[in-house]
Amino acid sequence: MSYxxxxxxxxxxxSNRQEYIEYINRYYALEKVAYEKILGSYPDNAEFLSGTAAQMAAKLNFPKDSMDVFVGFIDGIKSSLTNGDSIDLDAIDDNYEIKLEIDYEKLYYNxxxxxxxWLYDIPAWKNILSEEKRHEITKEYREANIAHSDKIGRNxxxxxxxxKKYKNCCGKKG
Known part of the structure; x- marks a missing residue:
């Protein structure tokens, strides 16, 4: 079975809630450490972000017995990569060559x-995106996620x- x-x-x-929670919490903990390493090595991290899957997992502090969690990390970051389409998640084994070309603005947005x-508050973001840029991305995210209603208000x-006001006109009919 593939990773x-x-x-x-x-x-x-x-189905086993306790095992599931432990697995996901383990993923979150390993994910945070991996992002801290990636962000902390910026801007000279091109060499750091390439190698075989086993090498990359070791660089990012994923234990050898957690390659499935490492592939989950790759699955999560894939949409923030400029070369994400070139990574075949099903094909990843220990010797699969991986190169992470990260679009940091997109990563922050995602x-x-x-x-x-716990990820977008990592202190190392200060070295990558200015505070203004982070606020701009946050504002862009919030504007894209505003709920809109076409309902007519009573007043x-x-x-x-x-x-007339809706409540004194057509609003009375219903």
Whole structure:
């Protein structure tokens, strides 16, 4: 069974709730350490972010017995990579060559989208994106996730054009 298949099975199977929670918490802990290493090695991290899957996992502090969790990490960061389409998650084994070409702005946005405050609050972000840029990305994220309602408010002008409040016009009919 591939590491990716193992990752998918374990990360989606909540039949044993305790095992599932332990597995996901382990993933979150390893993920945070990996991102701290990646962000901490910026900007000269191109060599650090390439190698075989086993080498990359070791560089990012994933234990040898957690290759499935490492592939889960790759699955999570893949949408923030400029070369994400070139990584075949099902094909990843210990000798699979990986090169992570990270779009840091997109990564920060995706961390916001995942509501992963333990990741987007990592202090090393200060060395990568200015505070203004981080605020701009946060604002962009919030604007993209505003709930919109087409419901007419009671005190809004009536859409029939009478000039009356909705509650005193067409709102009375229902």
């Amino acid at each position: 990716y298949k193992t990752w998918m099975d374990k990360s989606e199977d909540a 961390m916001r989208d995942a509501k992963a405050d 809004d002008p009536c859409p029939c054009g009478s000039g």
